[in-house]
Amino acid sequence: MAAIIELSNVGMVFPSVMGRGSVRALEDINLEFHADEFVVALGASGCGKTTLLNVIAGFIPPTSGTIDHKGEPIAGPGRDRGVVFQKHALFPWLNVVENTEFGLKLQGVGQSERRRVARENLALVGLTEFEQHPVYQLSGGMQQRVGLARALTSNPEMLLMDEPLGALDAFTRENMQELILRVWKKTGKIVFFITHSVEEALFLATRLIVMSPRPGRITHEYRLDFSAKYFASGNARSIKSDPKFIAIREEVLSIIYGEETEQ
Amino acid sequence: MFRLSFAGRRRVSVDPYGAPGSGNSMLISAVTIAVILFAWWLVTYLELIRPLFLPSPGLVFSKFQKIACTEYYYDMLLVFVGARAEVTAECAGFSEHTLHEHALWSLYRVFSSFFLAALTAVPIGIAMGMNRLARGVFDPPIEFYRPIPPLAYLPLTIIWFGIGDFSKVFLIYLACFAPIAINARAGVRSVSIEQIHAAYSMGASRRQVVWQVVIKAALPEILTGMRVAIAFGWTTLVAAEMVAAKAGLGVMVLNAARFLATDIVFLGIVVIGLVAFLFDLLMRWIEKTLVPWKGMM
Numbered sequence: 001m002a003a004i005i006e007l008s009n010v011g012m013v014f015p016s017v018m019g020r021g022s023v024r025a026l027e028d029i030n031l032e033f034h035a036d037e038f039v040v041a042l043g044a045s046g047c048g049k050t051t052l053l054n055v056i057a058g059f060i061p062p063t064s065g066t067i068d069h070k071g072e073p074i075a076g077p078g079r080d081r082g083v084v085f086q087k088h089a090l091f092p093w094l095n096v097v098e099n100t101e102f103g104l105k106l107q108g109v110g111q112s113e114r115r116r117v118a119r120e121n122l123a124l125v126g127l128t129e130f131e132q133h134p135v136y137q138l139s140g141g142m143q144q145r146v147g148l149a150r151a152l153t154s155n156p157e158m159l160l161m162d163e164p165l166g167a168l169d170a171f172t173r174e175n176m177q178e179l180i181l182r183v184w185k186k187t188g189k190i191v192f193f194i195t196h197s198v199e200e201a202l203f204l205a206t207r208l209i210v211m212s213p214r215p216g217r218i219t220h221e222y223r224l225d226f227s228a229k230y231f232a233s234g235n236a237r238s239i240k241s242d243p244k245f246i247a248i249r250e251e252v253l254s255i256i257y258g259e260e261t262e263q
Numbered sequence: 264m265f266r267l268s269f270a271g272r273r274r275v276s277v278d279p280y281g282a283p284g285s286g287n288s289m290l291i292s293a294v295t296i297a298v299i300l301f302a303w304w305l306v307t308y309l310e311l312i313r314p315l316f317l318p319s320p321g322l323v324f325s326k327f328q329k330i331a332c333t334e335y336y337y338d339m340l341l342v343f344v345g346a347r348a349e350v351t352a353e354c355a356g357f358s359e360h361t362l363h364e365h366a367l368w369s370l371y372r373v374f375s376s377f378f379l380a381a382l383t384a385v386p387i388g389i390a391m392g393m394n395r396l397a398r399g400v401f402d403p404p405i406e407f408y409r410p411i412p413p414l415a416y417l418p419l420t421i422i423w424f425g426i427g428d429f430s431k432v433f434l435i436y437l438a439c440f441a442p443i444a445i446n447a448r449a450g451v452r453s454v455s456i457e458q459i460h461a462a463y464s465m466g467a468s469r470r471q472v473v474w475q476v477v478i479k480a481a482l483p484e485i486l487t488g489m490r491v492a493i494a495f496g497w498t499t500l501v502a503a504e505m506v507a508a509k510a511g512l513g514v515m516v517l518n519a520a521r522f523l524a525t526d527i528v529f530l531g532i533v534v535i536g537l538v539a540f541l542f543d544l545l546m547r548w549i550e551k552t553l554v555p556w557k558g559m560m
Contacts, residue, residue, distance in 0.1 A: 057464055059460050077460065077464040078464070078466065079464070079465060081464060083461060085457040087457070089460070089461045092559065093482070093556065102475075103465030103466060107466060134556065136556045151464075154466065
């Protein structure tokens, strides 16, 4: 199966600031994204996860290597890659539905058509009743759902999610994980998801990449099927407490802790 | 909650470990105003201070009636409804103008200056926030003139633009310009990088990012700048009207001071203060209506 997004030998060096040495945020990253994949990047702070996402999104050009979208090099951000951020990304001057339809409005899509698409996506994330609410009155979890609906409304091929659940409480977080899986299953988007929660990563990913810092690179890769098991059983907790799940969780944790203690 | 704040019960703080200074202070402010007015009245009633230094509230009010020509306009009203044949009360005003004429002249000067300042300072401030060149060009002159008291460059505006209304409007314009420009510039900085990135990844052009994200995000601070600016405008008014103005609240105060008419000085101060306060209330209402998300995200 051909890769939709392909990173070859991507490196990112941030120049030195105030006499301190330059930072090798990413080194020799080779990564492919195929249709229907849910790729999760996991790693300690400073391992270059967010830089990797920013490079794929097109916000910063890599200092070396290439990123191709179906064979064409990526030059900057684009509608084919929607982004969901951890926070501070909604527009408080717009209400829920206006935030959601923002991308279509930019493209000049007429009011009734863009409302229709925005409402479809709000229904998908369970916010139908809140479409007229101001976003600044919503809870953190609901704000993230608006962010997800907004990214979906531009109908991207890929969703880039930068620790979207990082600022939420544990209960909301687990519910949101299930919601994100359902949305992924239903829409068939490629997802690239960043987290520093091992449990979250294992539960969501079809492919997990573990990154290590200085220089940021991919050290381990896992193919996982816990999300498929979740779709079969519908019980998230039983999957997360399954002995197999726990065994991989401890293995991944020891990789991350191992790197921490090396320094 | 409201009941708890009244005296007569054991003093209970509604929220002892909440943020300091929370709660409504309207009632307290009303009491403060009443106490000040009462003290003013009491001191003058007991003749503790001579009227030359502190005229009584009654005296100031009667000056208000005289200069505002309240009786004259009341007569006119009676004639209009047919209750009286002709206007008998006289209308003298002060410095050849009634109070509302003075007030309208001042309002015209302050607001034409304010609107000109808003029209120019908002785009310049936004440009300064978004463009290195604009920031480099406009930063030195604005930061240089901003702390200089308007009285210091008043003579210069008169030498350059004469004693007409233009130099007065220009002086107030300068006072309004800096706070609007500086706040607009800061407002541009308050947009989050996530908001900008989100817009770009939804296919926004640079132009769309500027118009539909940056300027919207800057709006709360632009409005704060305008609120500060209008207050600066009133502060500068008296200075602007010092030279060769025929009418205006500043002129009224200055002329009255020349004749030691302290009561009229008081009247002028009270009117300027009230008008400025009312416009501040209006600005606050506009803020609440236009940018209800201010401080919420």
